[in-house]
Amino acid sequence: MESKQAGPERISPSNCAGRGCGGGDTLDRLPAAIRERVHNHPCFSADAHHHYARMHVAVAPACNIQCHYCNRKYDCANESRPGVVSELLEPQQAAAKVAAVAAHIPQLAVVGIAGPGDPLANPERTFATFRLIAERTPDLRLCVSTNGLALPETVDTLCRYNIEHVTVTINCLDPDIGAEIYPWVFWNNRRVRGRKGAEILIEQQQLGLERLVERGMLVKVNSVLIPGVNDQHLTEVSRAVKAKGAFLHNLMPLIAAPEHGTFYGLMGQRAPRASELRALQTACAGEMAIMRHCKQCRADAVGMLGDDRSAEFTRERIATLEIDDDAALARRAATREAIERRRQAATPALVPVATLSPPRPTTRAARIAVASSDGRRVDQHFGQAERFLVYEVDEQGERLLDDRPLARYCNGAEHCDEDDDALAPALAALADCAMVLCARIGLTPWEGLEAAGIRPNGELAMSPIEQALHAAHRELADLGALSVDEPQCATLSA
Amino acid sequence: MALKITAGCVNCWACEPLCPSAAIEPASPHFYIDPVACCECAGTYAEPQCASICPIEGAIVDACGGALNPPGSLTGIPPDLLEQARARIRAR
Numbered sequence: 219m220e221s222k223q224a225g226p227e228r229i230s231p232s233n234c235a236g237r238g239c240g241g242g243d244t245l246d247r248l249p250a251a252i253r254e255r256v257h258n259h260p261c262f263s264a265d266a267h268h269h270y271a272r273m274h275v276a277v278a279p280a281c282n283i284q285c286h287y288c289n290r291k292y293d294c295a296n297e298s299r300p301g302v303v304s305e306l307l308e309p310q311q312a313a314a315k316v317a318a319v320a321a322h323i324p325q326l327a328v329v330g331i332a333g334p335g336d337p338l339a340n341p342e343r344t345f346a347t348f349r350l351i352a353e354r355t356p357d358l359r360l361c362v363s364t365n366g367l368a369l370p371e372t373v374d375t376l377c378r379y380n381i382e383h384v385t386v387t388i389n390c391l392d393p394d395i396g397a398e399i400y401p402w403v404f405w406n407n408r409r410v411r412g413r414k415g416a417e418i419l420i421e422q423q424q425l426g427l428e429r430l431v432e433r434g435m436l437v438k439v440n441s442v443l444i445p446g447v448n449d450q451h452l453t454e455v456s457r458a459v460k461a462k463g464a465f466l467h468n469l470m471p472l473i474a475a476p477e478h479g480t481f482y483g484l485m486g487q488r489a490p491r492a493s494e495l496r497a498l499q500t501a502c503a504g505e506m507a508i509m510r511h512c513k514q515c516r517a518d519a520v521g522m523l524g525d526d527r528s529a530e531f532t533r534e535r536i537a538t539l540e541i542d543d544d545a546a547l548a549r550r551a552a553t554r555e556a557i558e559r560r561r562q563a564a565t566p567a568l569v570p571v572a573t574l575s576p577p578r579p580t581t582r583a584a585r586i587a588v589a590s591s592d593g594r595r596v597d598q599h600f601g602q603a604e605r606f607l608v609y610e611v612d613e614q615g616e617r618l619l620d621d622r623p624l625a626r627y628c629n630g631a632e633h634c635d636e637d638d639d640a641l642a643p644a645l646a647a648l649a650d651c652a653m654v655l656c657a658r659i660g661l662t663p664w665e666g667l668e669a670a671g672i673r674p675n676g677e678l679a680m681s682p683i684e685q686a687l688h689a690a691h692r693e694l695a696d697l698g699a700l701s702v703d704e705p706q707c708a709t710l711s712a
Numbered sequence: 713m714a715l716k717i718t719a720g721c722v723n724c725w726a727c728e729p730l731c732p733s734a735a736i737e738p739a740s741p742h743f744y745i746d747p748v749a750c751c752e753c754a755g756t757y758a759e760p761q762c763a764s765i766c767p768i769e770g771a772i773v774d775a776c777g778g779a780l781n782p783p784g785s786l787t788g789i790p791p792d793l794l795e796q797a798r799a800r801i802r803a804r
């Protein structure tokens with residue numbers, strides 16, 4: 219039954235070498251009762267993400283605050299990749315999509331509402347969706363994320379649904395720092411600006427967190443690391459949210475590029491270096507369980523982590539599908555049972571709680587660029603790529619650092635217009651990358667890249683990006699380019 | 713009197729559920745305020761709700777074309793201090 223599914227076997231444990239794609243230090247540190255609850259959640263349990271699928275439905279468009287790292291043309295930047303627009307669904311359509319996906323991907327375990335705006339700023343749409351999902355697919359667990367402003371007043375309603383966990387994005391506790399991140403919030407029918415607005419938001423987030431924990435809800439906290447703004451402050455945030463009972467802290471790097479049109483992007487706020495993010499994750503790991511294998515999915519992602527199948531479930535296609543909800547439910551139950559049998563056989567129950575420090579990596583991280591037209595697969599010819607997605611990849615997983623349009627690297631017309639120097643912008647754009655993945659590549663650019671110390675790779679054509687990145691990282695490791703003892707070379711640490 | 717949505721609108725939906733007169737509807741190329749239904753929130757709220765949540769400067773204007781959220785009012789940075797702010801942020 220599962221053989222059709224790309225996930226379990228192909229993203230094989232060898233990728234993760236038993237370290238669980240960065241989840242290793244996530245679940246190990248949780249109390250047993252919580253581990254039990256998130257054991258099957260692909261976003262939390264590193265092992266589960268090889269077996270179970272999740273999906274997001276984009277039903278909640280409106281937002282009640284402004285974050286300087288968000289451009290409202292696109293999905294909420296707290297939860298999604300930047301620059302992505304999800305197709306907005308009505309609650310009915312969302313429930314139909316969930317039923318369709320659940321019938322075709324029996325590994326589906328969790329459905330989340332993360333946007334495209336703030337789910338709790340759209341309470342009617344969000345809760346109508348949860349209600350309809352619970353009617354048609356009662357076995358699926360739900361999750362929701364929020365900026366927290368409307369959280370305290372919605373806690374009671376949230377607790378009425380089969381909601382497994384709530385994610386709150388908390389970037390600060392100090393309103394002076396908050397004023398640098400949130401220019402305003404909409405509160406009691408007025409726009410409240412600056413420090414005062416940030417103060418209200420922070421109070422609501424903390425109150426919401428406390429109330430959820432009181433009710434026994436699992437709460438995860440997301441924080442965006444913004445250099446020079448909250449970088450010194452996030453260990454305190456980590457400590458505080460742990461003390462209040464959050465079970466997991468997910469530290470995410472700010473992604474700020476001018477072409478995303480965000481305030482930070484346009485004002486030249488820099489993103490954190492991978493080393494800064496890692497240092498903070500390590501510092502906070504002393505405080506509480508830190509999540510490292512988050513993929514910053516789209517607000518309409520579908521499928522196994524790292525293999526987005528949302529394109530298969532368009533509204534048109536869903537309308538033509540005939541679904542037997544009861545049969546699908548039985549199939550999911552059987553699939554789950556089979557998965558759990560396999561997992562039990564493969565691992566001695568859960569990972570022991572005693573693994574308190576993250577395993578020492580045996581290889582370094584590498585920057586790898588990808589030529590992709592849709593952000594999902596390695597599907598572009600090197601010469602046709604107008605932009606490259608640049609990832610930082612290590613044994614723990616991968617993170618999108620940057621979306622680099624070549625136009626940004628054209629230094630005047632002399633460079634970009636002449637054929638013989640057509641490679642120059644690409645070389646400039648990829649200067650800090652160890653490898654570039656593309657569907658195909660000509661001999662001339664191949665040689666040019668090699669001469670510049672960037673390894674071209676066309677062998678992973680059409681693979682899902684995440685899978686390709688893991689394979690590429692392994693290849694670099696096998697080539698001996700990433701051993702930890704070697705001094706970091708400039709191209710990798712820039 | 714009625715407010716009006718301009719081409720600056722990014723179709724974010726924030727205003728739509730707040731309107732006490734149900735005057736706002738999604739439309740192409742951008743959201744639209746029914747000028748007959750809109751009362752500028754008079755008698756219901758102290759401030760027009762759509763303009764109080766709209767994230768885009770200049771997207772909502774009054775009958776005379778004046779922006780309810782003029783440049784700098786939503787970023788919190790007056791236009792003449794923009795370069796200074798940029799320099800401060802770049803230095804981070």
Ligand code: SF4
Binds near residue numbers: 732
């Ligand atoms: S001003 Fe008030 S009544 Fe008019 S469209 Fe905006 S919210 Fe509706």
Ligand code: SF4
Binds near residue numbers: 723743771
């Ligand atoms: S809040 Fe502003 S940008 Fe958003 S839909 Fe309404 S008018 Fe358009």
